[in-house]
Amino acid sequence: MSTVLQSDSKTAPATPPGHSIKAKQSLGSRVKRLNIPGGLGGWIWLAIIIVPIYYIVITSLKTSEGYFGQNPLALPTAPTLENYQLVLEANFATYFMNSVIVTLGSVIPTVLISFMAAFAIVRGRGRYLKFVNGMFLMGLAIPLQATIIPIYLMIIRLNLYDSLLAIMLPSIAFAIPLTVLILSNFIRDVPNELFESMRLDGCSDWQTMWRLALPLTRPAIVTVAIYNGLHVWNGFLLPLVLTQSPGLRVLPLGLWTFQGEFSVNIPAVLASVVLSTLPILVIYVLGRRQLVSGLTAGFSK
Amino acid sequence: MSSTTTHRAATASRKIEQTGQQKSALAWLTVPALIFFVVFALAPLVGVLVLSFANWDGIGAIGAAGLENWSSVLSDPGLYNALGLTFLIMIVSWLVQTPISLLLGVFTAGTQRYRAALAVLYFLPLLLSSAAVAIAYKALLDPNFGLAVGLGLPFLAQDWLGVPQLALGLVIFVIAWQFVPFHTLIYQGGVRQIPKSLYEAAQIDGAGIIKQFFHITLPQLKYTIITSSTLMVVGSLTYFDLIFVLTGGGPGNSTRILALDMYLRGFRANLMGPASVIAVILVVIGLVLALFLQRLGGKDKQGSQLEGL
Numbered sequence: 111m112s113t114v115l116q117s118d119s120k121t122a123p124a125t126p127p128g129h130s131i132k133a134k135q136s137l138g139s140r141v142k143r144l145n146i147p148g149g150l151g152g153w154i155w156l157a158i159i160i161v162p163i164y165y166i167v168i169t170s171l172k173t174s175e176g177y178f179g180q181n182p183l184a185l186p187t188a189p190t191l192e193n194y195q196l197v198l199e200a201n202f203a204t205y206f207m208n209s210v211i212v213t214l215g216s217v218i219p220t221v222l223i224s225f226m227a228a229f230a231i232v233r234g235r236g237r238y239l240k241f242v243n244g245m246f247l248m249g250l251a252i253p254l255q256a257t258i259i260p261i262y263l264m265i266i267r268l269n270l271y272d273s274l275l276a277i278m279l280p281s282i283a284f285a286i287p288l289t290v291l292i293l294s295n296f297i298r299d300v301p302n303e304l305f306e307s308m309r310l311d312g313c314s315d316w317q318t319m320w321r322l323a324l325p326l327t328r329p330a331i332v333t334v335a336i337y338n339g340l341h342v343w344n345g346f347l348l349p350l351v352l353t354q355s356p357g358l359r360v361l362p363l364g365l366w367t368f369q370g371e372f373s374v375n376i377p378a379v380l381a382s383v384v385l386s387t388l389p390i391l392v393i394y395v396l397g398r399r400q401l402v403s404g405l406t407a408g409f410s411k
Numbered sequence: 412m413s414s415t416t417t418h419r420a421a422t423a424s425r426k427i428e429q430t431g432q433q434k435s436a437l438a439w440l441t442v443p444a445l446i447f448f449v450v451f452a453l454a455p456l457v458g459v460l461v462l463s464f465a466n467w468d469g470i471g472a473i474g475a476a477g478l479e480n481w482s483s484v485l486s487d488p489g490l491y492n493a494l495g496l497t498f499l500i501m502i503v504s505w506l507v508q509t510p511i512s513l514l515l516g517v518f519t520a521g522t523q524r525y526r527a528a529l530a531v532l533y534f535l536p537l538l539l540s541s542a543a544v545a546i547a548y549k550a551l552l553d554p555n556f557g558l559a560v561g562l563g564l565p566f567l568a569q570d571w572l573g574v575p576q577l578a579l580g581l582v583i584f585v586i587a588w589q590f591v592p593f594h595t596l597i598y599q600g601g602v603r604q605i606p607k608s609l610y611e612a613a614q615i616d617g618a619g620i621i622k623q624f625f626h627i628t629l630p631q632l633k634y635t636i637i638t639s640s641t642l643m644v645v646g647s648l649t650y651f652d653l654i655f656v657l658t659g660g661g662p663g664n665s666t667r668i669l670a671l672d673m674y675l676r677g678f679r680a681n682l683m684g685p686a687s688v689i690a691v692i693l694v695v696i697g698l699v700l701a702l703f704l705q706r707l708g709g710k711d712k713q714g715s716q717l718e719g720l
Contacts, residue, residue, distance in 0.1 A: 148518040155515055156529055158588065163535060165558065166547050183561035219447075227444035234437030242441050249452060251641075251701030253648040255670055256693040259677050259686055260458030261451065262469070283451030286444050315437055344540030346652035351678060362542040366656055369546045376550045383543045390538045398531065402596060 170194070170381035177377050193381035197368070202385060204357060205364035209343055210389075212274050212360055216281040216342045221335050223282075224289035225327070229319045231290065232297040233305070243294075249287035254280075255347055262351050276352040277360070281345065285338045292404075296330035297323055333404025336397050343390055361386040456694065462687035469681045480684035490689070492664055493672040497696075500583060500668060501647040507587050508594055508643060509636070515591070516598020517628060530599065533592045541652035544589050548581070548657060575665030578658050582666050585657065586650055594639045601635030602628065641704045645697050669693050 161183075169177060170193055172186040180187065231243045261280050262271075270276040300323060308318045324331075349363045359367065368382050394401070463481065466474040484490050519530040536544065551557045552571045559567035571581045609627045618626065651670040654660065660667035660675065667675070669689055677686030 148514065151514055152518045152526070152529055155511070155591075156532060159533060159536060159592075161558070161562075162547060162551055162588070165551055165561065169550065177556060181561060182556055182558065223443040223447065226440040230437040230440035236438070238438050239441065242445060245453070246444075246448065248698075249448060251645060251698055252452075252456065253645060253670070253693050253697040254452060255649045255651055256673070256690040256697070257452065257455035257459055258674075259462055259683055259690060260455035262678075263458065263462070263467075263473075263683075264451075264455065279447070280451045280455075283447045286448050286452075290444065319440070340538070344542075346540065346542050346655070347674075351674075362540040362652075365540070365542050365546060369549075369656075376553070376556065379546060380550055383539070383547050386543055387539050394534070394538055398534075402530075402534070 166380050166383055169377050170384050172377050174375070174377065193375075193378040194385060196372075196375075196378045197382045197385055200364075200368055200372075200382075201356070201359075202361075202364060202368075202382065205359050205361045205386075206389070208274060208358060209361040212277050212281070212349075213339050213342045215274070215278045216285065217335050217339045219278075220282045220285045220289055220338055221331055224286050224334070225293055225324065225331065226319070227286075228290045228293035228297055229323050232294050233315065233318075233323075243290075246287040246290045250291065254284045258347060258351055261348075265352050271352065272354045272358060274353075274358060277345070277348045280348055280352075281342050285341065289334045289338060292334050293327060293330055296327045300326050329400055330404055332397060332400045336393060336401045337404075339393070340390060459687050459690045459694070462683060463691050465684050465687070467683040469678065469683050476684050480688045484685045484688040487685075489664065489667075489672065490692075493667055493669045493689070494692075496579075496666065497648065497668045497670075500579070500586070500650065501644055503583050504586050504590075504647055505640060505643055507583060508591050509640065511587065512591050512594035512639065513598050513632070513636070515595040516600075517602050517624070519595060519599045520602035530595075533595055535592070536589050537592045539589070541589065541650075542656045544585060545653050545656035548585050552581070572658055573662055575662055578662060578666050582650075582654055582658065585653060586647075589653065590643070590646070594643065597639045597642075598632065598635060601632050605631045637704055637707055641701055644700050644704065648693055648697050669696075 165183060168185055169182070171189040171191070172180065173188060173190050173192070176186050176188060227242070227246075231239050257280075265271050265276045265279075270279070304322055304326075305318060308322050313321065344362060345360075346362045346366075349360045353359065353363070356367075365382050365386050369379050372378050462473075464476055464478070466476040466479075515533065519526050519533065539547070549572070552559075552567070552569075554560075554568035554570075557567070559565060569577055571577050605628065609631070610623055613623050613627060649670055650668065651674065654666055654668060654671055655674070658666045660671050670693065673686045673689040673693065676682050676689060
């Protein structure tokens with residue numbers, strides 16, 4: 111490789127010859143940091159991300175006069191929360207509670223049973239566990255939305271149609287493959303000596319799992335919990351197909367119907383968008399470090 | 412993995428006995444996850460194949476249909492329209508998202524504070540549900556009160572949802588807007604795992620950043636690229652929510668991808684049999700694509716590549 115990379119004066123003009131290697135290195139790394147096209151691209155993408163979000167937030171604070179009269183990107187002259195009030199009066203508290211129930215009711219069982227399975231897959235051996243692992247890996251490659259029709263049929267037959275449980279059961283099943291995968295990657299990183307010493311202390315596998323593996327993989331557990339939570343919280347197809355009553359709507363579904371009813375009142379529609387995202391934003395702010403580092407570790411291996 | 416259960420201190424017979432015990436004890440731990448997965452993911456997978464040979468309107472009794480659904484769907488031009496659109500959106504999305512995510516991933520992997528701050532903001536679209544994103548974009552694209560006026564860019568004031576090509580372009584853009592952040596994150600992690608010594612060596616040899624990118628970063632990211640592409644490509648089969656809320660498949664059928672076609676046939680037209688045929692096609696495409704992309708990673712790396720997923 112070194113012959114290929116030798117002396118390219120065009121792309122490294124800021125590295126003059128004759129410097130000591132150390133100086134060259136620090137200078138070279140500074141040159142690398144001053145990546146102008148990269149920086150430009152980074153800021154352009156930031157604008158692409160931020161302008162729509164800025165528009166959503168400020169418009170949700172505008173009165174209808176402000177919406178129709180002002181420049182769309184100008185800050186509201188008379189900021190108001192009346193749109194939010196309207197949204198809250200449209201039963202959003204119920205949708206919010208439903209989303210909380212469905213999300214917690216899916217994520218907690220998912221993480222718990224996936225952790226147990228991941229522990230067994232990493233620590234145990236034998237053909238059965240290999241087979242189970244292979245099956246979960248295959249689950250990753252299947253677009254599980256394609257199974258919605260049989261799920262609908264099963265939920266009807268189980269007399270669960272139009273209930274929150276109907277959303278939770280398939281959500282758990284869909285989340286298991288990826289959760290097991292990420293957790294087993296992390297459990298594998300636990301040094302074997304620790305397991306050995308637990309065994310020498312006379313701990314059973316069950317105790318080792320809860321007292322050793324669980325605390326040591328807590329960052330990964332937080333990661334998968336947030337990641338799965340995000341998916342379930344934002345899920346649309348399962349609630350759309352498996353529930354019907356307005357009282358059982360989760361937020362994305364509530365958002366969609368609200369938009370249908372209030373399509374002329376854009377500030378209110380956008381207020382509903384902001385409100386439905388707010389809880390996730392709070393969790394993101396609190397757990398960002400964990401989520402980001404966990405996700406990169408889980409996917410970039 | 413298997414070496415972790417080896418007990419060096421134990422005698423041979425005890426060893427066998429213990430591993431035997433441990434194996435059976437540990438195997439039980441997979442049972443709850445397995446039950447959920449088999450009942451609500453694997454059984455429906457078989458179920459969808461069975462239903463593709465059945466007559467069902469979603470409410471009444473289920474009857475046998477033989478090959479009727481398959482022949483009707485396979486001779487329906489709507490299927491080929493949906494198939495073409497699915498692949499078009501998949502390929503264009505990949506072509507758009509991969510370079511952007513890769514470059515942003517390299518960019519945010521730098522150690523400067525402001526890049527870390529930018530990375531925080533990049534992640535924001537991922538927090539919004541697809542329904543929210545679609546609803547927001549409808550408002551953003553309003554020709555009179557949206558971005559076109561706000562930014563003073565008249566070319567943005569188009570009938571985005573009314574012209575087939577524009578609607579398709581819009582769908583691809585919004586998908587990129589929503590999912591590039593996630594892939595940026597994957598690439599960021601990948602770039603950070605590249606040994607620093609490689610760059611140092613290259614710098615000593617006098618290689619500039621462009622050469623470094625093509626000769627170190629890109630080859631080192633091979634498996635990250637495959638992981639990200641697999642997620643992107645298989646994920647593109649399920650862009651249902653966004654398109655459903657944004658365009659509803661329209662105008663006409665110009666954004667009616669397979670997943671949407673399945674939903675509309677099944678739950679709007681109450682033709683669960685034909686809809687199941689579409690679902691089977693979706694599953695097969697997903698599996699074939701995933702296997703194909705794994706092959707790209709090379710046979711020797713296949714196992715660990717799947718782990719990287």
